[in-house]
Amino acid sequence: xxxxxxxxxxxxxxxxxxxxxxxxxxxxxxxxxxxxxxxxxxxxxxxxxxxxxxxxxxxxxxxxxxxxxxxxxxxxxxxxxxxxxxxxxxxxxxxxxxxxxxxxxxxxxxxxxxxxxxxxxxxxxxxxxxxxxxxxxxxxxxxxxxxxxxxxxxxxxxxxxxxxxxxxxxxxxxxxxxxxxxxxxxxxxxxxxxxxxxxxxxxxxxxxxxxxxxxxxxxxxxxxxxxxxxxxxxxxxxxxxxxxxxxxxxxxxxxxxxxxxxxxxxxxxxxxxxxxxxxxxxxxxxxxxxxxxxxxxxxxxxxxxxxxxxxxxxxxxxxxxxxxxxxxxxxxxxxxxxxxxxxxxxxxxxxxxxxxxxxxxxxxxxxxxxxxxxxxxxxxxxxxxxxxxxxxxxxxxxxxxxxxxxxxxxxxxxxxxxxxxxxxxxxxxxxxxxxxxxxxxxxxxxxxxxxxxxxxxxxxxxxxxxxxxxxxxxxxxxxxxxx
Numbered sequence: 001x002x003x004x005x006x007x008x009x010x011x012x013x014x015x016x017x018x019x020x021x022x023x024x025x026x027x028x029x030x031x032x033x034x035x036x037x038x039x040x041x042x043x044x045x046x047x048x049x050x051x052x053x054x055x056x057x058x059x060x061x062x063x064x065x066x067x068x069x070x071x072x073x074x075x076x077x078x079x080x081x082x083x084x085x086x087x088x089x090x091x092x093x094x095x096x097x098x099x100x101x102x103x104x105x106x107x108x109x110x111x112x113x114x115x116x117x118x119x120x121x122x123x124x125x126x127x128x129x130x131x132x133x134x135x136x137x138x139x140x141x142x143x144x145x146x147x148x149x150x151x152x153x154x155x156x157x158x159x160x161x162x163x164x165x166x167x168x169x170x171x172x173x174x175x176x177x178x179x180x181x182x183x184x185x186x187x188x189x190x191x192x193x194x195x196x197x198x199x200x201x202x203x204x205x206x207x208x209x210x211x212x213x214x215x216x217x218x219x220x221x222x223x224x225x226x227x228x229x230x231x232x233x234x235x236x237x238x239x240x241x242x243x244x245x246x247x248x249x250x251x252x253x254x255x256x257x258x259x260x261x262x263x264x265x266x267x268x269x270x271x272x273x274x275x276x277x278x279x280x281x282x283x284x285x286x287x288x289x290x291x292x293x294x295x296x297x298x299x300x301x302x303x304x305x306x307x308x309x310x311x312x313x314x315x316x317x318x319x320x321x322x323x324x325x326x327x328x329x330x331x332x333x334x335x336x337x338x339x340x341x342x343x344x345x346x347x348x349x350x351x352x353x354x355x356x357x358x359x360x361x362x363x364x365x366x367x368x369x370x371x372x373x374x375x376x377x378x379x380x381x382x383x384x385x386x387x388x389x390x391x392x393x394x395x396x397x398x399x400x401x402x403x404x405x406x407x408x409x410x411x412x413x414x415x416x417x418x419x420x421x422x423x424x425x426x427x428x429x430x431x432x433x434x435x436x437x438x439x440x441x442x443x444x445x446x447x448x449x450x451x452x453x454x455x456x457x458x459x460x461x462x463x464x465x466x467x468x469x470x471x472x473x474x475x476x477x478x479x480x481x482x483x
Contacts, residue, residue, distance in 0.1 A: 045236040047141070050239065067111065072108060076104070079401075082393070089388075097131065098131045115340055118231070121141060121144050121225070123139055123223070124382075124386060133391070134387050136225060144159055145158045156216055161215070162213070221381055235339070245328075245332040266293065266294055268290050372405050384396050417439070423438070
């Protein structure tokens with residue numbers, strides 16, 4: 001057997017010095033002919049279309065508002081050992097910018113942006129003369145372009161806006177009465193959804209006769225708060241359902257006239273009478289006369305007809321077919337809620353109350369907890385790297401900051417307290433503070449205490465002594481059996 005030379009695998013698998021970016025051309029040549037045509041005429045998920053569909057649909061707006069309220073709950077609470085840093089964070093959470101918004105307002109608005117646009121951007125300004133702390137302001141996601149280095153992975157955000165004169169002081173902004181600069185004019189608002197920011201900016205200026213400026217924002221926590229919860233705007237998945245639902249509601253009146261009204265049959269003449277038209281022109285004239293008569297009963301009123309005609313209603317169950325539109329809207333509402341992460345228990349309450357609560361607990365509430373975790377990681381990183389250093393506190397790590405959210409529960413308060421009492425009786429809790437933390441699920445105002453809770457400590461000590469005695473008894477019996 002020949003001896004093979006050892007291969008230098010480490011050198012063979014090094015990347016090339018010259019970057020080669022692989023691209024795949026977007027094509028639909030393998031699709032069916034009808035599907036390929038349909039893709040070209042379907043509504044496109046542009047930001048303008050997403051906004052129009054979202055804000056004109058009651059299910060999407062109401063459920064997004066409900067989800068935001070569940071995420072925020074009773075607000076967030078910060079826990080950490082550094083009391084000075086805790087005071088700085090709590091004060092900032094109650095007043096995050098010059099508009100006197102709170103941290104809960106930030107979470108709610110960023111959640112709306114995430115549903116409609118897929119991402120949320122808030123500019124960080126620590127040099128605002130009108131605000132004593134770090135100021136954060138929402139950026140319109142429609143004006144943001146994300147640029148990434150395809151090799152190294154560096155990322156930055158480029159904001160495209162018309163030339164706009166901004167004001168560094170509140171007094172100057174209040175005193176301004178005349179038109180200042182090329183602000184957001186009507187033409188820009190009407191045509192901005194057509195702009196492809198990948199094109200050359202010079203062509204953009206020539207086409208719209210606007211002076212545009214680019215603001216480059218580095219992807220750093222002291223520059224921008226970036227929320228990337230979804231790879232694709234969730235409302236884009238519901239876009240076609242919303243449009244279909246709107247079509248049903250707009251044209252329901254025309255369709256319902258055919259379904260809700262009884263089917264009418266008009267007989268022209270009687271073959272057994274001399275009034276029956278025998279030739280084609282007379283028959284056509286009689287039919288046309290009958291059509292004009294039928295138009296008079298569109299609103300289910302009365303009508304007078306000549307003696308040579310007979311008008312009857314067809315006794316069928318066609319009136320029930322109008323329920324198809326109610327079924328359409330109901331099913332479309334379910335699909336819209338599914339697209340924006342509604343659970344089965346919220347779309348349709350089936351079964352008893354306990355079964356519905358379990359569906360919520362194992363589905364939708366788990367999703368809410370995951371969203372809360374994303375906000376928690378971003379906020380603790382912002383607190384430790386931006387807010388606290390701005391106030392002269394540099395020895396805090398993000399892992400030292402705990403964010404407590406209000407409990408997501410559907411249990412009965414009495415059952416919850418009975419479970420806590422049972423846990424205390426069997427020695428589950430180490431001390432009184434663990435029991436108080438468990439009881440926060442029912443009473444959120446409970447906090448830790450440094451005072452002695454004799455009753456809880458006595459129960460834990462008694463249970464520990466009882467467990468030790470039972471263990472010694474079992475050990476004694478085992479030894480007797482060995483002998």
